[in-house]
Amino acid sequence: MAALRAGKTNNEADNPSSPVLRFGVDQPLKLDAGTLLSPFQIAYQTYGTLNDARSNAILVCHALTGDQHVANTNPVTGKPGWWEVLIGPGKIIDTNRFFVICSNVIGGCLGSTGPASTNPATGRPYGLDLPIITIPDMVRAQQMLVDHFGIEKLFCVLGGSMGGMQVLEWASSYPERVFAALPIATGARHSSQNIAFHEVGRQAVMADPDWHGGKYFDYGKRPEKGLAVARMAAHITYLSEAALHRKFGRNLQDREALTFGFDADFQIESYLRHQGMTFVDRFDANSYLYMTRSMDYFDLAADHGGRLADAFAGTKTRFCLVSFTSDWLFPTEESRTIVHALNAAGASVSFVEIETDRGHDAFLLDEPELFAAINGFIGSAARARGLSA
Amino acid sequence: MSVNRDQRVDLEVVANLIPPRSRVLDVGSGDGSLLELLRDTKQVDGRGLELSQRGVNECVARGLSVIQGDADTDLEFYPDKGFDFVVLSQTLQATRNPKLVLDELLRIGDRAIVSFPNFGHWRVRASLFFNGRMPVTKDLPYSWYDTPNIHFCAIRDFVNLCDELGATVEKATALDAAGQKIGLSMPWWFWNFFGQQAVFLLRR
Numbered sequence: 001m002a003a004l005r006a007g008k009t010n011n012e013a014d015n016p017s018s019p020v021l022r023f024g025v026d027q028p029l030k031l032d033a034g035t036l037l038s039p040f041q042i043a044y045q046t047y048g049t050l051n052d053a054r055s056n057a058i059l060v061c062h063a064l065t066g067d068q069h070v071a072n073t074n075p076v077t078g079k080p081g082w083w084e085v086l087i088g089p090g091k092i093i094d095t096n097r098f099f100v101i102c103s104n105v106i107g108g109c110l111g112s113t114g115p116a117s118t119n120p121a122t123g124r125p126y127g128l129d130l131p132i133i134t135i136p137d138m139v140r141a142q143q144m145l146v147d148h149f150g151i152e153k154l155f156c157v158l159g160g161s162m163g164g165m166q167v168l169e170w171a172s173s174y175p176e177r178v179f180a181a182l183p184i185a186t187g188a189r190h191s192s193q194n195i196a197f198h199e200v201g202r203q204a205v206m207a208d209p210d211w212h213g214g215k216y217f218d219y220g221k222r223p224e225k226g227l228a229v230a231r232m233a234a235h236i237t238y239l240s241e242a243a244l245h246r247k248f249g250r251n252l253q254d255r256e257a258l259t260f261g262f263d264a265d266f267q268i269e270s271y272l273r274h275q276g277m278t279f280v281d282r283f284d285a286n287s288y289l290y291m292t293r294s295m296d297y298f299d300l301a302a303d304h305g306g307r308l309a310d311a312f313a314g315t316k317t318r319f320c321l322v323s324f325t326s327d328w329l330f331p332t333e334e335s336r337t338i339v340h341a342l343n344a345a346g347a348s349v350s351f352v353e354i355e356t357d358r359g360h361d362a363f364l365l366d367e368p369e370l371f372a373a374i375n376g377f378i379g380s381a382a383r384a385r386g387l388s389a
Numbered sequence: 390m391s392v393n394r395d396q397r398v399d400l401e402v403v404a405n406l407i408p409p410r411s412r413v414l415d416v417g418s419g420d421g422s423l424l425e426l427l428r429d430t431k432q433v434d435g436r437g438l439e440l441s442q443r444g445v446n447e448c449v450a451r452g453l454s455v456i457q458g459d460a461d462t463d464l465e466f467y468p469d470k471g472f473d474f475v476v477l478s479q480t481l482q483a484t485r486n487p488k489l490v491l492d493e494l495l496r497i498g499d500r501a502i503v504s505f506p507n508f509g510h511w512r513v514r515a516s517l518f519f520n521g522r523m524p525v526t527k528d529l530p531y532s533w534y535d536t537p538n539i540h541f542c543a544i545r546d547f548v549n550l551c552d553e554l555g556a557t558v559e560k561a562t563a564l565d566a567a568g569q570k571i572g573l574s575m576p577w578w579f580w581n582f583f584g585q586q587a588v589f590l591l592r593r
Contacts, residue, residue: 320449339456340466348434350449351456353442372450380452 013125013284014118016111017075018043018068018104021148029106029141032297033131039120042145043111044068044103047087048095050149056387057151058093059142060102061159061166064234064291065283067110070102071095076110076282085366092375097387098155105166106141107133107290115214115286126286128214133290135162135298139169146177155385156378158182160363161330162291165298168338171319172300172311180381182374184322185363187334188308188341189299194329197237198292201230205285214286227285228276235275240326240359244268301341308341315342318384320350320377322363322370329360350377398568399504400426402588403478406502406560407431411473414438414497416460416490417480421448428453436472438463461485464493471497478504482538488550495556495593504588507563509543509581527566528585544581551591560590 021042023029028038045068050057060070060083071087073080087093087100104112107130114133119126146154157170157178164186171181190198205211208226212219236244248268252258255265264270301308319342323335332353342349352373356362363370382389400423407413409431415424418437421444427433437455439445448455460477461484475498477490482505484490494501506528507513516524523533531538542550544563551558563571563584571584580587 318454339458340463343456343463343466344468346468346471348436348454349456350445350454351458352446352449353457354446355442369446373446376450376452383452 012076012110013114013116014111016043016104018045018111020044020111021145023144027144029137029144031131031137032134033137035131037106037113037131037137040106040113040141041111041117042103042106042113042141044101044145045070045072046102047071047100048098050099050151054149054151055153055155055385056097057099057101057146057149057154058156058158059146059154059170060087060100061138061142061157061163061170062102062105063159063161063163064295065231065279065288066163067108068102068104068112069110071100074282077278082364085364086371086374092371093378097382097389101145101149103142103145105133105138105291105294107138107287107294109284109287112141114284115290116217116284125217127217128286128289130286130290132297133294135165135169135294136173136303138294139166139173142166142170143174143177153177153179155387156180156182156381158184158374159186160184161186161360162295164330165295168300168311169298171315171317172304175312175315175317178317179385180318180320180377182320182322182377183335183338184370185324185327185330185335185360187330188301188311188338190295190297191334195296197234197329198296200233201292202289204229204233205289208285211285214289216285222280223285224280227280227283227288228273230288231279231283232272232276235272237329238359238361240328240357242326242357243359246357247271308337309344312342312345312347315345315347318348318377318381320352320373322351322373323353324359324362325353325355326357327360327362398564399478399586399588402562402564402570403476403502403504404430406588406590407433407474407476409433412471414467414472414475416464416475416477416494417483418448418453418455419444421451421453421455423476423478424448424453424455425451460490464490464497467493467497469496470499473499474502475500476502478502479506481505482508482541484540487540487542488554491550491556492554495554495591499592500559501556501591502588503547503591504586505542505547506538507544507581507584507587508541509545510585511582512566512585514582544584544587545577547587547589548577551589554593556591556593558589559592562588564588 028036071081104110109116164183167183205226208223210221211223251267253270304310321335323332339351413435415437418439424435438458445457475494513524563580564586
């Protein structure tokens with residue numbers, strides 16, 4: 001069963017259901033780790049039509065365990081796209097109007113080159129032989145994809161959490177290619193607490209004997225227990241104390257009384273176990289290590305002499321930042337730090353803090369105030385860009 | 390932020406002081422009425438700073454560039470002379486440190502436009518004089534215990550503060566109770582008595 005699942009994920013890694021852009025040895029990806037990744041590939045999805053002026057393109061950047069299937073049924077899980085509430089025909093981000101691109105990040109496991117992809121040098125999956133991938137690396141690859149479409153300037157780049165980091169990186173490194181930037185529930189650097197959470201997750205994966213130093217594919221195994229525990233711990237950080245209490249309280253799971261054992265007596269336990277189990281069906285454990293590392297390494301100010309404002313010096317990009325009151329992974333203060341830096345850089349910036357108890361994951365949910373803010377921001381940016389309604 | 394927008398007769402006066410296509414920062418932008426007016430009638434590149442989250446969210450939903458922040462603490466993050474005009478309308482009296490705020494406005498903007506309710510207006514004086522109680526008028530509808538307006542000033546007080554900060558008054562307008570401009574030829578004491586609202590254009 002595990003081997004079967006491993007085979008399925010491997011297929012998506014090398015030959016995904018999505019269109020794939022392959023870069024040969026003549027077009028290597030320069031990595032922050034100091035090496036070149038070559039050959040490599042990017043799996044992506046697009047929605048809508050690129051207009052003649054190529055001015056209506058929106059790039060969506062996915063979060064830690066997201067993928068390119070932002071607005072279509074996910075081929076692995078069979079579930080709706082992860083941002084279908086926001087993106088689609090007639091939706092807030094209207095694919096009748098905009099050309100939406102979403103690609104799997106480098107280091108991911110759904111078709112862009114990552115640790116589960118076959119290493120051409122060995123014919124086996126890369127595993128830990130893949131160099132560490134950073135947020136700027138991911139964005140550099142996305143830039144090559146955008147070039148492929150002949151798009152000089154993206155109308156908008158948006159994303160939440162790790163996706164928001166990519167948005168900030170885009171706006172900082174390629175300001176002339178980003179008309180509007182919408183980073184949501186994110187930060188210009190990963191905090192010590194967030195690195196700590198990630199380290200717990202990685203250690204859980206590595207402690208699983210089935211991990212085999214990252215070479216589990218050679219043993220026909222997958223570190224499912226470790227990855228599930230990592231997901232369970234992480235999932236708690238995506239919610240909030242208030243939301244957990246509202247949803248589960250101390251309710252018991254399919255039983256009238258405590259069992260005086262270690263079964264999942266409480267609903268919250270059963271819920272987390274389910275989250276962990278379903279996650280391992282769709283995600284590669286090594287990829288999880290790489291993704292978490294990329295966020296840990298992100299520090300936009302450090303890349304600019306410690307002054308975040310310098311990351312945005314002279315920018316003409318229009319920004320809108322969004323945070324959520326109950327997000328303890330990226331609290332409002334993280335967004336405010338970016339806003340102050342943008343102010344100091346004289347940038348055009350909006351900042352909305354949304355009152356909700358749904359925690360970090362609120363950005364993926366049906367939040368009317370979030371949608372109103374995105375709608376207002378995209379609408380006015382489209383007018384400024386001369387895009388007809 | 391502090392005064393009902395329906396009664397904002399000063400918005401037009403403020404807008405008239407701003408030439409088309411200027412860069413404007415509206416401090417205390419409320420629901421975005423002024424920024425929207427400036428954007429739609431003068432193609433102004435406008436930004437806003439607003440204390441209430443509700444106001445900010447409303448502004449952003451209307452397509453305006455507004456951030457949540459506090460005039461007392463967040464102006465320091467703006468660069469020198471980053472804007473042609475910095476507007477502070479009906480907000481000065483609600484700040485904790487009006488002197489510092491005004492100083493910041495003059496640093497950030499080439500020009501500052503400040504409007505405020507005149508506490509020297511005869512109705513205010515009469516209310517205090519005859520009733521012996523804190524005035525509650527059409528423009529100042531709050532009771533003493535729930536008012537966000539903690540630093541009232543009269544037109545003459547404001548002129549003194551401008552002197553202290555080395556600011557030049559380029560233009561001043563007082564509006565009477567009907568929202569009509571009071572004649573330019575009138576002396577300060579007359580404005581201070583009959584002006585319900587005042588709008589100042591300053592530079593340093």
